[in-house]
Amino acid sequence: MSISAKAWFLYAGDGTNTGSPAELALEDFELPSLRPGEVLVEPLYGCWEGNMGHCLERDPIDVCRFRGEKRVVIGNAGVVRVLQRGDGVEGHPPGECAIVYPGTVLDPWGYPVKAFAYDAPGTIGFLSTRMIITAENLLPLPSPSRFSTMQWAAFSAxxxxxxxxxxxxxxxxxxxxxxxxxxxxxxxxxxxxxxxxxxxxxxxxxxxxxxxxxxxxxxxxxxxxxxxxxxxxxxxxxxxxxxxxxxxxxxxxxxxxxxxxxxxxxxxxxxxxxxxxxxxxxxxxxxxxxxxxxxxxxxxxxxxxxxxxxxxxxxxxxxxxxxxxxxTHMASRQEARDAIAYGEEHGWMPTPDERIFSFEEVPELSRKFLAGDVGFFPLFAVNPET
CATH class of the missing domain: 3.90.180.10 (Medium-chain alcohol dehydrogenases, catalytic domain)
Known part of the structure; x- marks a missing residue:
């Protein structure tokens, strides 16, 4: 059974260098059915990261062409809420909030080689109203936490x-x-x-x-x-x-x-x-x-x-x-867990930018980011908490 969603897509370039960043396209699409070990989640808040700017500038690579895909959905930082578990998934009950661990392809010592929703093929990122992710890439937030999901979204990557x-x-x-x-x-x-x-x-x-x-x-x-x-x-x-x-x-x-x-x-x-x-x-x-x-x-x-x-x-x-x-490149899964635990215990936590962009305002956020007109932690709301 497919799952309906809406996303901001980045399409592959035509190979010419126009000097202008790519435009994102908002489109409906269908996610496939859950496979064993996978989890359906809804992004709550995403944080615009430097790698997203690199994607729009197609520098150093055109991620679509690198992945061999016509279009991709970028964004690998933020907080999600679990909606549904596939067969064989232990833990991660519906309603759980988690950070997405972006390391999709790891080296033998557990350090990331390819990143979720960047250069890892077939991955769908935070610029979508729904995502499917493997359970092992979910890092649950402390519950209860002293900090907001917006702070954790800014924390995540x-x-x-x-x-x-x-x-x-x-x-x-x-x-x-x-x-x-x-x-x-x-x-x-x-x-x-x-x-x-x-x-x-x-x-x-x-x-x-x-x-x-x-x-x-x-x-x-x-x-x-x-x-x-x-x-x-x-x-x-x-x-x-x-x-x-x-x-x-x-x-x-x-x-x-x-x-x-x-x-x-x-x-x-x-x-x-x-x-x-x-x-x-x-x-x-x-x-x-x-x-x-x-x-x-x-x-x-x-x-x-x-x-x-x-x-x-x-x-x-x-x-x-x-x-x-x-x-270094990102963090190992254990390092990410240790960072979350330290942040919660010691208050090592970001202050998100005052303005939270709506999902519809993502193109504006992308332009402001590339122009250097945002703070340290620019957030966008996908399915904001009520």
């Missing part, structure tokens, strides 16, 4: 990713410099909600946590989280364009002045220690400034990129300085 990345980055640093030698390392970062979640974890581990932003709204939220907020605009333009720097002398001088001002501020704020762990989710254009901030025996860590995937450095210099580079 960004905070679990932050947990996994911080666990490895902090552990790597502590292999070099034990706690008794430096109890409060300096941890700085730039990026979005995952960076903020990770710096909040750093703060809770006794580190001196600083986050940079060029948005007044974001700076206020950073402060409310307990992380030191630093206005990036005070230094000038730290966005480095290698090609332009090679041809535009005025740009090159302005960038060098901005980088120097930033490096001086790092020295002053850290009393000469500089930064021991730098959380950099932006990528290529800020990588020069990231490296300028590093101390010896330091870690650069990331689980994604916002603006540029490729970085380069002198291997000999990095070896001498003992700089470690940590790269």
């Amino acid at each position: 960004r905070y679990t990713t932050a947990w996994s990345n911080w666990r490895l980055a902090y552990g790597t640093y502590r292999l070099m410099v034990p706690h008794e030698q430096l109890p409060a390392p300096n941890v700085w970062g730039w990026g979005g909600g995952t960076t903020l979640a990770q710096l909040d974890l750093a703060r809770r581990h006794g580190c001196n946590a600083v986050m940079l932003s060029a948005s007044d709204e974001r700076l206020k939220l950073i402060e409310r989280t307990g992380v030191t907020a630093l206005d990036r605009r005070r230094f000038g333009n730290l966005y480095y364009d290698e090609m332009r720097a090679g041809t535009d002398a005025a740009f090159r001088r302005a960038y060098q002045q901005a980088e120097l001002a930033f490096a001086r501020d790092v020295e002053e704020r850290t009393h000469g220690q500089k930064v021991q762990i730098f959380v950099d989710y932006i990528g290529t254009p800020f990588f020069r400034a990231t490296r300028k901030a590093l101390s010896r025996d330091a870690v650069v860590t990331s689980a994604g990129w916002k603006e540029g995937m490729s970085t380069s450095f002198m291997r000999a210099t990095e070896c001498i300085d003992r700089h470690q580079y940590v790269h």
Whole structure:
């Protein structure tokens, strides 16, 4: 028996690069009948993630063509409510609320290779009024919980990713410099909600946590989280364009002045220690400034990129300085469970953006996200609680 649903579909591109993001199409469709081990759920709230923006920009891949499908439904972050269980499913009773664990294809050690509603074929994401998912990909929320389903929707992907990345980055640093030698390392970062979640974890581990932003709204939220907020605009333009720097002398001088001002501020704020762990989710254009901030025996860590995937450095210099580079992708299922438990117990929890977009407003949300006109945790309601 098929199940009727409505979804925002992303269609495959025609192979030409128009420079404009793809448009989503709202259409009715039919889900197949439940198979053994599957669960029918309804999304309550979804959180717009960076990978969704990459999908619309078809960068670095056209996910439809990659999956070999004419159209796909994206969105792998949020909270769902169980409606019906297939044969053989234990637990997950109707009415249960859960986070969707996005790791669909895992490596032998349990770390995700392909993501639900992104590059994993045949998966249908949060831009649909109904979803079918395997029971093992449901992570039940604490019941009762001190926090709202909207907070958990914002938590779902960004905070679990932050947990996994911080666990490895902090552990790597502590292999070099034990706690008794430096109890409060300096941890700085730039990026979005995952960076903020990770710096909040750093703060809770006794580190001196600083986050940079060029948005007044974001700076206020950073402060409310307990992380030191630093206005990036005070230094000038730290966005480095290698090609332009090679041809535009005025740009090159302005960038060098901005980088120097930033490096001086790092020295002053850290009393000469500089930064021991730098959380950099932006990528290529800020990588020069990231490296300028590093101390010896330091870690650069990331689980994604916002603006540029490729970085380069002198291997000999990095070896001498003992700089470690940590790269992770999402989280293992156990790490996600641990993150949920820690969040509930310790109040490590996001503050969603004030505006919650309706399901009909999803295209507007997508445009605002790509324009950088949203906060750290932009949510959309699919089947909101009454």
